[in-house]
Amino acid sequence: MKKLLFLPLIIIAYLSTHAQTSTPIALKDSARIFGKDVISTGNFVFNASFTPDGKTVYFSKSTINFGYIGIFYSVKNGSGWSAPKPVDFTGVYRDTDPFVSADGKRLYFASDRPLDGKPFKDYDYHFYYVTLDGNKITSKPVLFSLPVPSGPAPSYLSFADNGNAYFFISDGKVDAEMYVSKLKDGKYQPAEKLPFNDPKFIDFDPMVAHDESFIIFCSPNRKGIGSNDLWVSFKKDTTWTEPQNLGPKVNTAGADGAPGLSRDDKTLYFLSSREHADRPVYPGGKVTAEAFDKLLHSTKNGMRIIYEINIADLKAEH
DSSP, rough: OOTTHHHHHHHHHHHHOOOOOOOOOOOOOOOTTTTBTTTSSSSEEEEEEEEEOOOOEEEEEOOOOOEEEEEEEEEEEETOOOOEEEEETTTOOOOEEEOOOTTSSSEEEOOOOOTTTOOOOTTTTTTEEEEETTEEESOOOOOOOOOOOOOEEEEEEEEOOTTTTTEEESSSSSOEEEEEOOOEEEEEOOEEOOOOOTTSSSSSSEEEESSSSSSEESSSSSSSSSSSSEEEEEEETTTTTOOEEOTTTTOSSSBBBEEEEEETTTTEEEEEEOOOOOOOOOOOOOOOOOHHHHHHSSSBOOOOOOEEETTTTTTOOO
């Protein structure tokens, strides 16, 4: 999510020359704001990853240009979600894309913090993890490496419950492709491209289902609904099906992305800016500074925030 600063420059060139036709997914549910006025408040927030009990969510909060990003968490209580707080390790470097392991003992994330003994390099991201005891962080960030091709670092890490790691690699210019590094006998194997990768498509931010039955990802230049859409591919035997657009219940004319999943894989969380302010009407046609600011700092300000939608009926086209 945080490294695709090249996308706006190449989307225009690709949209007119490359397209894909598939039947969109028809979901029954409609998307709604996640954690309205608590987590999604009008600030730029994205990602959602939950502890195994579903009672703590980790997410990213950022300036509009990704110049400053931090990881926050919120705890579910009897009245809803608590006021978000930053995790202990965040606040100095760009920390983003949190993902909680299946056993709840690790919180993975990406960061441009400098490697031990090396100078800081702007936007030079690597994977890290901290250990968790419930939702309490019990270690300092530890570097997490995977056997990936030499060159640009991988981004947007997610795991199936069997330990297989999914991520994407971007060349920073005109391509982004998704990979899996399988866990075998306690060791990660060399990364493999997912079979539906195609150099003419930009595919990024993969979020694999916990049971590895499907994967949801973003693409700006497959033939979809908006400038950036969410797509799904289903695991079939040992391969993956041709991706399908998640349809108009998820995707809009704008940018939709940064997918996350509930622990049971039945709820999709994603970034979107679909809510906008209607032209307000004020008594006597006069607006106060307080009323204007209230609107600008609400979820109707056009900022990208987190939405959720039930996808329990998600299934492959037959």
